[in-house]
Amino acid sequence: MPDQKKLVVSFAPFWHNGSRITDRSRQIILAGLPAALYGVYRFGIPALGVLALAVSSAVLWELAFTRVAKRPVSVGDGTAAVIGLLFGMMLPATLPWWAVITGTFLAIVVARQIYGGVGANPFNPAAVAVAILMLAWKERMDFDTALVNYAFDFPAAFPLAAVKAFGSGAVKDLSFADLFLGRQVGGIGTICGAGLFAGGVYLILKGVIRWEIPVSFLAGMAVTAGIFHATDPARFASPAFHLLTGFSLFGAFFLATEDSSSPVNFIPMLIYGAVVGSIAVLIRNIGVFAEGLVFAVLVGNLIQPLLDKIRPKALGKVG
Amino acid sequence: MRMTKSKPLWGMGRPRLEYTQLPARTDRPESIRPTGPVTLLHLRPAEAKAIPAAKIGETVKTGQKLSLCGNGDYITSPVTGAIAALTPFPGSFGRSYTAVTIAPAPQEVFDDALQAVHQTPSLAAAVDFLAAGPGLPGLHRLADTERPIKTLVVCGVDQDLLVFTQQYVLSARGHDIQNGIRILKQISGIEEVVILTRKEAVQGFGHIVGRMVGVDQRYPSALPPLVMAGLFGRVLPAGRTCEELGFCFMSAEAVASIGAAFSTGRVPVNKLLTVIYKDGFARLAEAPIGTPISDVLKHFGVGIAEGDRIVIGGPMRGTAVFSLEHPVQPDTEALLVLDAEAAVQVSEYPCINCGECVRVCPARMQINLLVRYLEAGKYEEAEEAYDLDACIECGLCSYVCVSKIPILQYITLAKHELARMRRTESLNA
Numbered sequence: 209m210p211d212q213k214k215l216v217v218s219f220a221p222f223w224h225n226g227s228r229i230t231d232r233s234r235q236i237i238l239a240g241l242p243a244a245l246y247g248v249y250r251f252g253i254p255a256l257g258v259l260a261l262a263v264s265s266a267v268l269w270e271l272a273f274t275r276v277a278k279r280p281v282s283v284g285d286g287t288a289a290v291i292g293l294l295f296g297m298m299l300p301a302t303l304p305w306w307a308v309i310t311g312t313f314l315a316i317v318v319a320r321q322i323y324g325g326v327g328a329n330p331f332n333p334a335a336v337a338v339a340i341l342m343l344a345w346k347e348r349m350d351f352d353t354a355l356v357n358y359a360f361d362f363p364a365a366f367p368l369a370a371v372k373a374f375g376s377g378a379v380k381d382l383s384f385a386d387l388f389l390g391r392q393v394g395g396i397g398t399i400c401g402a403g404l405f406a407g408g409v410y411l412i413l414k415g416v417i418r419w420e421i422p423v424s425f426l427a428g429m430a431v432t433a434g435i436f437h438a439t440d441p442a443r444f445a446s447p448a449f450h451l452l453t454g455f456s457l458f459g460a461f462f463l464a465t466e467d468s469s470s471p472v473n474f475i476p477m478l479i480y481g482a483v484v485g486s487i488a489v490l491i492r493n494i495g496v497f498a499e500g501l502v503f504a505v506l507v508g509n510l511i512q513p514l515l516d517k518i519r520p521k522a523l524g525k526v527g
Numbered sequence: 528m529r530m531t532k533s534k535p536l537w538g539m540g541r542p543r544l545e546y547t548q549l550p551a552r553t554d555r556p557e558s559i560r561p562t563g564p565v566t567l568l569h570l571r572p573a574e575a576k577a578i579p580a581a582k583i584g585e586t587v588k589t590g591q592k593l594s595l596c597g598n599g600d601y602i603t604s605p606v607t608g609a610i611a612a613l614t615p616f617p618g619s620f621g622r623s624y625t626a627v628t629i630a631p632a633p634q635e636v637f638d639d640a641l642q643a644v645h646q647t648p649s650l651a652a653a654v655d656f657l658a659a660g661p662g663l664p665g666l667h668r669l670a671d672t673e674r675p676i677k678t679l680v681v682c683g684v685d686q687d688l689l690v691f692t693q694q695y696v697l698s699a700r701g702h703d704i705q706n707g708i709r710i711l712k713q714i715s716g717i718e719e720v721v722i723l724t725r726k727e728a729v730q731g732f733g734h735i736v737g738r739m740v741g742v743d744q745r746y747p748s749a750l751p752p753l754v755m756a757g758l759f760g761r762v763l764p765a766g767r768t769c770e771e772l773g774f775c776f777m778s779a780e781a782v783a784s785i786g787a788a789f790s791t792g793r794v795p796v797n798k799l800l801t802v803i804y805k806d807g808f809a810r811l812a813e814a815p816i817g818t819p820i821s822d823v824l825k826h827f828g829v830g831i832a833e834g835d836r837i838v839i840g841g842p843m844r845g846t847a848v849f850s851l852e853h854p855v856q857p858d859t860e861a862l863l864v865l866d867a868e869a870a871v872q873v874s875e876y877p878c879i880n881c882g883e884c885v886r887v888c889p890a891r892m893q894i895n896l897l898v899r900y901l902e903a904g905k906y907e908e909a910e911e912a913y914d915l916d917a918c919i920e921c922g923l924c925s926y927v928c929v930s931k932i933p934i935l936q937y938i939t940l941a942k943h944e945l946a947r948m949r950r951t952e953s954l955n956a
Contacts, residue, residue, distance in 0.1 A: 213831050213832065213833050213835070213851065214833050214834065215831075215834070215835060215836060215837055215847070215848070215849055215850070215851070216834050216835070216836050216847070216867065216870065217836070217847040217848070217849045218836065218847055218870065218871070218873070219847075219873075219933055219935065219936035219939075220838075220840075220842075220843060220844050220845055220846065220847075220922050220925075220935060220936075221842060221843040221844070221871070221922035221923075221925050221926050221935065222836065222838055222842045222843075222845065222847070222863070222865055222870055222871060223688075223842045223843065223871065223926055224871040224925070224926055224928075224931065225926055225927050227883070227927065227928075227929045228929065228931075229876065229879060229929055229930060232881070232929060280875070285876075287879075324877070325877070326876070326877060326879060327876075327877040327878050327879035327880055327930070328877060418882070467879045467880045467881045467882070468879060468880045469880075470880075471882075472880065472881075472882025472885045472886070472895055473882075473885065473893075516893070516896070519891075519893055520891045521891065522765065522890055522891050522892050522893075522914035522917035523752065523756065523762065523763075523765065523889070523890035523891055523892075523917050523919065524752070524756075524762055524763050524764045524765035524766075524767070524890075524917050525764075525765050525914055525917055526764065
């Protein structure tokens with residue numbers, strides 16, 4: 209066979225739908241940008257600094273760790289940048305640089321790489337980092353303390369902390385429209401409900417995240433908050449208030465939906481979302497933290513392997 | 528047409544992969560003659576002795592049986608000529624073949640062994656002469672008394688995308704199919720005949736007697752386990768075969784060949800196949816089994832460049848071959864030429880647990896978890912806990928995998944390894 213051309217051999221299928229991890233990361237970043245940019249508009253250059261440092265340090269930690277551990281370099285897939293951005297969006301705009309860098313170290317190295325890197329993290333890395341920072345530097349992560357030097361044209365108190373301290377009467381003047389449009393105190397990228405909602409719907413339509421988790425998350429949150437509100441309206445805020453403040457919409461669309469730490473089957477996704485949403489309200493209403501949503505996400509991550517045991521019978525399997 | 532289908536702009540739904548419909552105006556299949564020697568692949572059982580070199584030089588007639596292993600298996604010579612070479616040929620998954628090369632003689636002489644018995648069709652004669660025919664009818668299944676076949680399913684639909692071979696046979700060879708069904712009913716215990724066709728085409732085949740059943744056009748509805756579950760309401764228990772439930776799937780071409788063989792007394796040796804060019808354009812070709820695929824491609828003027836892929840079968844379930852001299856085989860439904868740039872590259876990325884595979888799997892398997900076991904080589908656990916044996920091998924999991932993990936390859940390998948282990952165990956028991 210003198211003029212034999214060299215053919216390439218591979219296994220079926222020979223087609224692929226073209227989806228790539230890099231694309232998913234790009235979509236998530238794109239979806240997060242409206243809320244993040246609103247935060248920059250609201251909190252100014254310090255917020256931009258925190259976001260930029262969070263993204264860049266996350267990427268550098270990823271690069272450094274994969275080099276040291278002699279793993280394939282994976283920064284190109286964008287997942288580290290996504291973690292950095294989501295982490296930065298939950299921070300107060302005035303968080304010092306060293307805390308940001310420590311946080312991305314916790315997210316990338318501690319919460320992700322030591323478990324094996326992309327796809328292997330049992331917990332949402334950004335939530336782990338924020339949770340540890342909240343425990344380690346309570347004041348730095350407290351929105352009222354951190355943003356004390358800002359002058360806003362709306363009530364300058366973190367709404368959830370106000371409710372926790374003074375009951376629902378303290379926030380009765382806040383309009384839901386204001387909260388939804390981001391006229392409230394909170395994390396850089398978590399205050400603009402409209403932006404988060406738009407980004408979340410975009411991700412659902414793009415097939416990057418599944419509608420089951422955010423919907424059951426928000427439903428679980430609303431039902432639990434509703435029960436509390438019905439029992440003691442003076443002490444506990446209304447469901448709509450809970451849905452529009454703190455990390456609620458951010459958690460529903462960006463934290464709870466993280467691939468590796470959330471379930472994939474239909475019923476488990478519904479249970480997972482509902483559990484995370486209701487635990488978040490439990491922590492807010494009767495827990496220590498004014499906003500403990502990241503802990504609720506971590507609890508959800510913890511039960512995810514158990515939840516995914518609820519699965520349909522495979523074709524041709526009985527009993 | 529691009530061979531890597533992009534995700535739709537909005538990607539919520541499951542992928543819409545639809546079977547290709549037989550074009551409304553289809554040219555008659557191009558008849559292709561081999562320009563040189565033909566090669567037949569004869570499966571060698573593991574316990575087979577050395578290749579009987581003495582056979583080299585023997586002359587064979589068109590349609591004559593050739594058996595080298597002495598276990599009843601045979602191949603059918605598609606040409607008249609002399610055996611030029613017998614060489615070992617390694618197949619995939621540990622199979623080994625003997626490649627029988629036959630140099631055609633100028634004068635074609637038909638073997639007359641079937642001629643003597645074709646007036647009185649019998650299962651013995653069918654098994655004896657037609658088992659290696661186009662479409663590999665698997666006639667031994669009808670002769671199995673332990674698992675009697677009650678229902679014959681004639682597949683007038685193709686199992687992979689882009690292919691329309693069987694659809695053409697169903698539309699063009701109704702008379703032969705009719706004869707084939709009549710003969711098969713006559714010689715075996717078949718009670719019911721079901722003919723699978725495209726859903727929209729159910730009404731269009733008044734000339735064939737049998738129960739027409741429409742198959743959904745969405746891939747992979749035409750695969751036998753899904754046909755069993757979806758159209759016959761008989762869910763195939765994982766790891767079992769359709770034959771164990773009394774069903775026998777046979778391609779329209781195989782049935783037509785049986786019909787033609789008994790009415791003419793000649794063993795059919797030509798295989799119909801869809802040839803799909805790099806741009807997705809497809810033509811039908813009819814070539815003697817054993818024709819090198821280079822002859823088929825040359826006939827259509829398809830140029831092959833370094834690094835291209837030649838796939839026997841369709842894009843979802845086909846097999847890539849490493850040589851242009853690979854022959855057309857009795858079960859070659861299609862020949863797909865893929866440009867080097869268009870073919871999918873797999874990656875070594877880990878699973879990110881996005882769950883696309885779980886949602887797309889027609890067998891409802893937990894592929895996200897299964898793949899972790901398969902990557903670690905833990906095949907027995909994979910079967911016990913994560914339903915490895917339920918897989919129907921449609922390839923959709925690999926098609927949607929964001930990490931481009933070769934999931935179907937892992938699954939196929941695992942099944943092969945488990946079968947090998949069980950064989951060894953039962954030999955040593």
